[in-house]
Amino acid sequence: MRIAALADLHCNNTSHDWMRPLIMQIAQSADVLLLCGDLIDYGLPEEAMVLAKEISSLKIPVLAVLGNHEFESGKPDEVKRIISDAGAVVLDGDAREVGGVGFAGVKGFGGGFGERALSPWGEETVKRFVHEAIDEALKLESALARLRSETRIVLLHYSPIQATVVGEPAEIFPFLGSSRLEEPLNRYPVTAVFHGHAHHGTPEGRTKNGVPVYNVAMKLLQHVFPDHPGFRIMEIPQSLESRHNE
Ligand SMILES: [Fe+2]
Ligand SMILES: [Fe+2]
Numbered sequence: 001m002r003i004a005a006l007a008d009l010h011c012n013n014t015s016h017d018w019m020r021p022l023i024m025q026i027a028q029s030a031d032v033l034l035l036c037g038d039l040i041d042y043g044l045p046e047e048a049m050v051l052a053k054e055i056s057s058l059k060i061p062v063l064a065v066l067g068n069h070e071f072e073s074g075k076p077d078e079v080k081r082i083i084s085d086a087g088a089v090v091l092d093g094d095a096r097e098v099g100g101v102g103f104a105g106v107k108g109f110g111g112g113f114g115e116r117a118l119s120p121w122g123e124e125t126v127k128r129f130v131h132e133a134i135d136e137a138l139k140l141e142s143a144l145a146r147l148r149s150e151t152r153i154v155l156l157h158y159s160p161i162q163a164t165v166v167g168e169p170a171e172i173f174p175f176l177g178s179s180r181l182e183e184p185l186n187r188y189p190v191t192a193v194f195h196g197h198a199h200h201g202t203p204e205g206r207t208k209n210g211v212p213v214y215n216v217a218m219k220l221l222q223h224v225f226p227d228h229p230g231f232r233i234m235e236i237p238q239s240l241e242s243r244h245n246e
Contacts, residue, residue: 001099004030006231007157007196008038008217010069011051019054022230029233032060032098035088036196036216037067037107037157040079048079052086061098062088065105067157067197091155093139095146101236102149106140108158108181108195109133112174133178141184151236152188156195160185163205164215165198176201185211192234203232 004026011019026033040047055062070079080090089096091105111118111133120130136158144152159165159177168176176198185193186209193207196217203224205213218230225232 001101001236002030003032003234004231005034005194005216006218007036008199010038010041012041012047015050023054026231027058033062034155034194035064036155036194037065038069038196041069043070043072045075045078045082048082052082055088056086063103064088064090065107065155065157093143095143097149102147102152104143105155106136108156109136109178110175111178113162113179117179133180137180137184144184144188151191154190154193157197159195159198161205161207161213164213165201167200167202168198182207
């Protein structure tokens with residue numbers, strides 16, 4: 001199975017021109033497409049319609065998580081419905097199996113990494129901020145627990161590790177992800193993790209337990225993969241797939 005992954009398309013009303021060739025190239029290169037959030041720019045339903053039109057032309061399964069930009073206009077449910085009606089499966093603490101490969105997805109949240117991560121201490125607002133990340137990590141954990149496949153792929157928008165946000169200004173690291181998202185990745189046998197949000201981050205890193213983490217923000221990938229500008233391809237070996245089907 002060839003998995004194409006990308007994030008941070010930031011589609012708006014004028015994106016048809018560059019989206020069409022991108023979607024066509026994905027259709028020729030992959031068996032499943034993962035969209036890791038910030039699919040549209042201001043969270044507007046009309047932007048989602050632009051994306052939906054392109055997605056609906058794809059014959060391969062599309063799995064997605066929302067990003068922070070999908071929330072900007074206060075209409076994430078409407079945006080989710082438009083994208084879902086176009087055939088994409090939007091994961092929010094959900095798990096799906098496609099061709100014997102398991103996928104778990106959640107948006108995630110910020111809060112920072114390692115010992116310097118924000119703690120739920122002091123003002124109520126700080127506690128709420130931290131609990132948002134904890135809740136997202138719990139949703140990811142329960143999605144992973146539901147998967148029975150040998151291969152488990154995770155979609156996030158925010159990063160679970162610091163390594164793949166390096167390249168961004170250090171001052172904004174805490175807004176780009178949270179180590180709390182890493183905990184479930186180390187508790188379950190996860191094959192690979194894809195995320196976006198850090199447009200100027202680093203393409204690859206690993207969790208403490210060695211799980212590969214890929215930052216698939218489109219701008220970043222346009223420089224890294226000239227053959228597949230804007231998306232990343234990962235191949236799941238045939239032997240693993242056939243074992244799932246037994
Ligand atoms: Fe983004
Ligand atoms: Fe984002």
